[in-house]
Amino acid sequence: ETAEQHAHFEARIARGEKIEAGDWMPAEYRRQLIRMISQHAHSEVVGMLPEGEWITRAPSLRRKTILMAKVQDEAGHGQYLYHAAETLGATREDMLQALLSGKAKYSSIFNYPTHSWADVGMIGWLVDGAAIKNQTMLAGCSYGPYSRAMVRICSEETFHHKQGKEMIVAYAQGTPQQRAMAQDALNRWWWPAMMMLGPHDADSPNSGVLTRWGIKLKSNDEVRQEFINEHVPELLEAGLTIPDPDLHQDEHGNWRHGPIHWDEFWAVIRGEQGLNKERLGARQAAHDDGAWVRDALQAYTDRQRAVAAD
Template identity: 50%
Template sequence: MYNYLEYGSSDAPRNHEDPEQYDRFMARIEAGEKIEADDWMPDDYRQGLIKLISMHGISEIMGALPEKEWVPKAPTLKRKLGIMAKVQDEMGHGQLLLRVAEDLMKPYGKTRKDLIENLLSGDLKFHNVFHMPTKTWADAGMVGWLVDGAAIISQTNMLDASYGPYQRALQRICQEEVFHAQHGEAIIMALAEGSDHQREILQESLNRWWPSLLMFFGPASADTTGSSKQDIMIKYKIRKSNNEELRQAFLDKYLPRVFSLGLTVPDETVHYDEEQGQWVYQQPDWDEFKQIIKNKGPRSKERLRLRQIAYENNSWVRQALSKEVVGS
């Protein structure tokens, strides 16, 4: 939820200058009412939602690609069917979220097509974890168990979001993500209970994914990268917790599970500080994070190229639908 998209202020309907209208808007939010797509909303509320939801939607689509690589290589038919179903779910989540974002973009004359083109041009970013390679079958489990586990923590934090269409979409998405996490956990448990070689593969996978998992929630404050919009999202009751609170919730939930499997994390400083009431850990390389979300990660170019090929190969479908709409 960082740098995803920016429509210039000159394109925005300047609707935030009426203080009475703004006060009524805030009173609705404070009362727990849901804002709908056709309702009046301040510019920074609309802009923040477009960035958040478009990045979320695109990340669901791009996030299917690392696991898609393992569909033909899954070790059993059961595993193949499971990961195929998960990939289909993630693509469906992306389509659902891009429709939600599209409604917010109407005042700018933008559509889902613009979002895909912004992704391919590098203007719309996708989540840092989906720039990473999936080298082994353990990585497929790691994505389901810990990456989707982190996503559940992030998304359930917004289950009561003030923007109704997003809140309702999250209700469905989170239910399906729980199954995805269970799918990943089943893979992890099978490897953890397997041979010494399987456990070595599992530990190696965790070592590689650990920095990306810490980066998942973004920097603790805007000062780190200058791009965090978490304060605005909390102000408008889109989300409840800040980035560090979400990261601590992830560590609270998953570090005990990791240790219970006899696994370790590649950070000798990790420990729970009783006085502070939180986990102490070594900060990831936030400069590397900034490079990754600029599409300079290990698999950024390959994944964007796959998306480009799919977009080009299916252009005839968009053209046919466009002609059908015009003809009707």
């Protein structure tokens, strides 16, 4: 890495140019992107588990087909993102191994259990709502393949968000039992959704370099503020109570939240709290069940190569 290469790269970033797959980039830019994009891909894939559990228990055929399409979309998002990370030189095998061995992170939010059908709606409204805020920002990021993947993912996430909101609004106006179910789901998902956008800016070690290189265009706290400002009025309008006694609107119209329990966040990420073992166990079982497909693909490739070599 020469000083000239660095200067050229910094100038491209300053001009707002997209960096593309074959372009020269600092090793740290590549490392940060592989870390973030692979974690993001793992999150999409692990994210299929809590919702997938409800496909057989959906209350109607309509809700079932919507949920099946949503879970399938998440698999597609995982694919785009693994491909985006592959453009940086990461291999699929290494990334999957890092997930299965517990070395790579995935979003904290997917270590929480889904207790009732309303959780499916609340995940759509809150979790996908938070993800869209983060990902709309990333759609403008400096790495071309990641930013383009985000454009498509965000448009699909918007459908996920709408189906979740529609479901919860219907239950919040439904029978007392449905209302209680929607409120219970909000009580359990509100704080995890707040946490999933990452630690406060002062405790975010990666933000400095990500911001400098145009990967993050907004800080964790800025994205969280956008998320709260959009969702609080809508949840209140739906007749639900947000489980934060300190929540209030400041003189600028921003909704201010009470203290977040970061001990829980870090314990969930470390796998000491929540369903980390169950999630990785399910991934490992799926990986093992798919071994025959990988073997068949390998045998086919080997045979094609042998034929071509003859």
